[in-house]
Amino acid sequence: MMAKKESAEEKLLKIIEVTKKAQGPASGAGPSSGAAKRSGRFVLSTRKINFLLIVGAIASLLFLGYEFNGGVSLLAQDVNISVDGQGSRGAPNIFAQQVRNFSYYLEQINSRNIFKPYEKITTGTEVTSAKAALEKRMSKYKMVGVAWLDTPESATVMIEDTSNRMTHFLREGEKIEDVTVKTIYTDRVVLSYANEEMVIKL
Numbered sequence: 609m610m611a612k613k614e615s616a617e618e619k620l621l622k623i624i625e626v627t628k629k630a631q632g633p634a635s636g637a638g639p640s641s642g643a644a645k646r647s648g649r650f651v652l653s654t655r656k657i658n659f660l661l662i663v664g665a666i667a668s669l670l671f672l673g674y675e676f677n678g679g680v681s682l683l684a685q686d687v688n689i690s691v692d693g694q695g696s697r698g699a700p701n702i703f704a705q706q707v708r709n710f711s712y713y714l715e716q717i718n719s720r721n722i723f724k725p726y727e728k729i730t731t732g733t734e735v736t737s738a739k740a741a742l743e744k745r746m747s748k749y750k751m752v753g754v755a756w757l758d759t760p761e762s763a764t765v766m767i768e769d770t771s772n773r774m775t776h777f778l779r780e781g782e783k784i785e786d787v788t789v790k791t792i793y794t795d796r797v798v799l800s801y802a803n804e805e806m807v808i809k810l
Contacts, residue, residue: 738802745785751797751808763792767808 749767752775756763767784768775778789787806791798796809 739804739806742787742799742801742804742806745787745801746799746806746808749784749808751810753810754792754794754797765789765792765797767797 748771749769751765752768753766754763755766755777761780764777764779766775766777776784778784780789780792782789787799787801789797790800790805796807799806799808
């Protein structure tokens, strides 16, 4: 039996079908390869954003708890307001005035009514005999300087006797003609005699 001869149209249809079958998997790989390329990019999804927000909230709460704990520990500590004459770096603060006892300031407050203007009372007995004696004893002396080493306690005042040009070096508590050096500052010295005080400045 003689085989049927294929026409040109049938051969063309077979070629098209074979081509379609051959291109089927390749054409299907096109979208998947594009998706693979798109998946290679950094995509921040909602799930990742929520995770980052939760981590940030937890870190903030931990930091807040740490700061709160530190503040509570500071509140539990005792506050020391004593004055030791030391600066912020351990150096003595020589230029600061010395702090006196609380009773001294209380006495100054109670000595006059703060709700009335200050009026100086002048009487014949204002200058006591002790104060007059103090001024008389120190009339020939003048302050010429202050020297110190590394602490306020080492401060020494230089007082010159104008009558003979002799200079006396005195520390707090020492005396000159029964007049006690009470307090030494950088620009003045406080002297006391019989419960009376006198200030000599540079």
